[in-house]
Amino acid sequence: MSDPAPAFRVEAVDYASALPELRHVRETVFVQEQGVPLDLELDAMDPQCDHVLARDAEGRPIGTGRLTPERRIGRMAVLPGHRGQGVGEAMLEALLARALAHRWPSVSLHAQADAIAFYTRHGFLPRGPRFEEAGIVHQDMHRSLGVPTPVEGFEAARAALVGLVARARRELCLHTRELDPGLLDRPEIIEAIRRLVQDGGELRVLLRDPKAAQDALSPLISLGQRRSSAIAFRVIEEPVDLNFAGAYAFNDRGGWYYRPLGHRVDGETRIDDPARVRQLRAAFQEIWERARPCSEFRALGL
Incomplete structure (x- = not known):
């Protein structure tokens, strides 16, 4: 209807x-x-x-x-x-x-x-x-x-990510190094992700350093414990994938946020670019299939 x-x-x-x-x-x-x-x-x-x-x-x-x-x-x-x-x-x-x-x-x-x-x-x-x-x-x-709109500094980066999560309907994907302290641990971002999965959406996360995320007590890990059917983590280990220097996020409504250097928040974002999202999704899926499930987080109760 x-x-x-x-x-x-x-x-x-x-x-x-x-x-x-x-x-x-x-x-x-x-x-x-x-x-x-x-x-x-x-x-x-x-x-x-x-x-x-x-x-x-x-x-x-x-x-x-x-x-x-x-x-x-x-x-x-x-x-x-x-x-x-x-x-x-x-x-x-x-x-x-x-x-x-x-x-x-x-x-x-x-x-x-x-x-x-x-x-x-x-x-x-x-x-x-x-x-x-x-x-x-x-x-x-x-x-x-x-x-794309340029993203400069943490306040703009947080706003870009909050907007990206809030606009997602069914899917959100994150390619990150260690769950991005200063971004993915912010209450407004965690709350937006919580609402997404509560409403039937799914989150997939690729990361490189699960131990650093654990040591930082990332709230996304505990949210994943409570919503394990909707939130999945995988760890990047293949050298070809580890050579990628950047980080990015995208949703299922044509929105994305791309950072050329994964240890920095500066980059660019756009909410209405499905062609670019198709490119990011294809790259993400290839890495996802090569990455291993994050057993470190399951050991915490997942």
Whole structure:
């Protein structure tokens, strides 16, 4: 059976004619709910922006978003009674489509702190420290369009991996040296993996140094003990495979994160590249068939 059609629609709108509807949503969310001063919510850039509007089945406005000439997504707002229904995701996709139509190489946004995870799932990575804007904590985030997004530093690496895991439906594969301390031991990443396998997904992990992972008390090992039917570890031993210097992860929805040097987190990522995932999966599968089951972890109770 196909998924039911959403009870809303999202469309690009003319700013002048849609202004009353845009203001209704934005002032309800930003001014009345969040306490943003009206003179900060409205700005001179509004008429120059691309705007999208979400309407419910009766045509009433329920969400807004805009794309500025500075290649920044903003004013993302959904009325309280319509949150958690995919409205924000649909508006974000519509704005990204507009940016692609402009042939822009990338977009950025200032995400409110409680919305960072939402944007991470859609391929945006944090850049720089958090800051206050209109009295609300924000994070600058960015994403490349049509090409991989560079990953620089641990915060961006963690966001890339969390987004990759969160978007997986049935499969996640990791090629790692020693379960990546600083990445695969982070609570938000372990929790995302736990949700994946709890919902019926599977995780396969190739690693080189199981003893180092044990010594570091990697939480992924204990999660594997509890979810042994869904999480499998194998150890790389063949010289041809040990010569590979990098590390990578991919899911079953076209998302990947690749690091040229496995001992570093810097690399690149993309959430919508099934062709590259097919290449990574083929390479991973060859190594998987040559690797041995990780008896070291079974000795701990697996």
